[in-house]
Amino acid sequence: MSSVPPPASDGKLTVTVTYLEMTSAPKRAPRPAPPRKLALLRADKIPIHFYRYLYNTVGERWLWYERRVMSDESLATVVQDPAVDIYVLYLEGAPAGYAELDRRAQKTEENEIEIAFFGLMPEVIGQGLGGYLLDWTIDMAWSRRPRRLWINTCNLDHPRALQTYQKAGFAPYKQITKVIDDPLGEYLDVLGCNEYIGWYEGPPELASRTRWTSKYNKPLIMSEFGGDAKFGLHGSPNERWTEEYQESIYRQQIAMLKQIPFLRGLSPWILMDFRSPRRELPGVQDFYNRKGLVSNEGQKKKAFFVLQEYYKSLAAQPK
Numbered sequence: 001m002s003s004v005p006p007p008a009s010d011g012k013l014t015v016t017v018t019y020l021e022m023t024s025a026p027k028r029a030p031r032p033a034p035p036r037k038l039a040l041l042r043a044d045k046i047p048i049h050f051y052r053y054l055y056n057t058v059g060e061r062w063l064w065y066e067r068r069v070m071s072d073e074s075l076a077t078v079v080q081d082p083a084v085d086i087y088v089l090y091l092e093g094a095p096a097g098y099a100e101l102d103r104r105a106q107k108t109e110e111n112e113i114e115i116a117f118f119g120l121m122p123e124v125i126g127q128g129l130g131g132y133l134l135d136w137t138i139d140m141a142w143s144r145r146p147r148r149l150w151i152n153t154c155n156l157d158h159p160r161a162l163q164t165y166q167k168a169g170f171a172p173y174k175q176i177t178k179v180i181d182d183p184l185g186e187y188l189d190v191l192g193c194n195e196y197i198g199w200y201e202g203p204p205e206l207a208s209r210t211r212w213t214s215k216y217n218k219p220l221i222m223s224e225f226g227g228d229a230k231f232g233l234h235g236s237p238n239e240r241w242t243e244e245y246q247e248s249i250y251r252q253q254i255a256m257l258k259q260i261p262f263l264r265g266l267s268p269w270i271l272m273d274f275r276s277p278r279r280e281l282p283g284v285q286d287f288y289n290r291k292g293l294v295s296n297e298g299q300k301k302k303a304f305f306v307l308q309e310y311y312k313s314l315a316a317q318p319k
Helices: 048-062 074-077 130-142 161-167 243-257 302-316
Strands: 012-022 038-042 084-091 092-103 114-119 148-154 170-182 191-194 220-224 263-266
Touching: 012 302, 048 084, 048 092, 048 170, 074 084, 084 130, 092 130, 114 191, 130 148, 130 161, 130 191, 148 161, 161 191, 263 302
Parallel strands: 114 148, 191 220, 220 263
Antiparallel strands: 012 148, 012 170, 038 084, 084 092, 092 114
């Protein structure tokens, strides 16, 4: 899920956008295709209804909206431009994702290409296709010999989007803040938010400095928060993957949660480490999601006791 920030008092979302660039082709072998029935095809002069299907289905979870509000005529001038390449990934005959390369700036002295949009259909996320499609798209872009390749992501995107792009070879060069209208808050009975301040977004101490406001008189459930730690791995509170870093995340998160007057529930992610084939870091993850407060062998991490103490303090409050 995306880490959707809380709406401001005027019902709008403040979004942090990070711009990343690559100034030379990555020095690596091409990533082999997963052993699946796959095809990657360029959509020549893509029909607008098909483009909207791709954009809306891939982007709905991450609140993509810019192309939704464009007229068909305006959208066609962009996506049907000969210098805009839209590559569709098919899995077993059905669309599984797409990448959009905008080469229009190659016609200028800037000589750059933008990965304008990139993503997977929700049902195939976590099946190992994202890394393959990203590397393929990067290689395709560099085959055009640009001076620079760039992309952007924001805190509404997949929580691992920024680190995935950096791992692929992109380097951040600019960050801006944007405000957009919140499309859902007015219609919900209960607000829910997954946020990973301290793990996917900023250092742990950013949480205790974050203030939540809402114009809606509605309860909030913090449906996910936390960070990874391997049981028995110790270090400073600033060292990721250690129990001390996870402990710091929970202390700072609790300080933040106490300041949200409309908070009515929370669900840390997650109680126990569990098997996850996409968590490959040797010696730390070893194919486990390590966000558990308890290890896969039942050992309680330091953050467990931080949350336990918080729950005890809530239970002791007058009813």
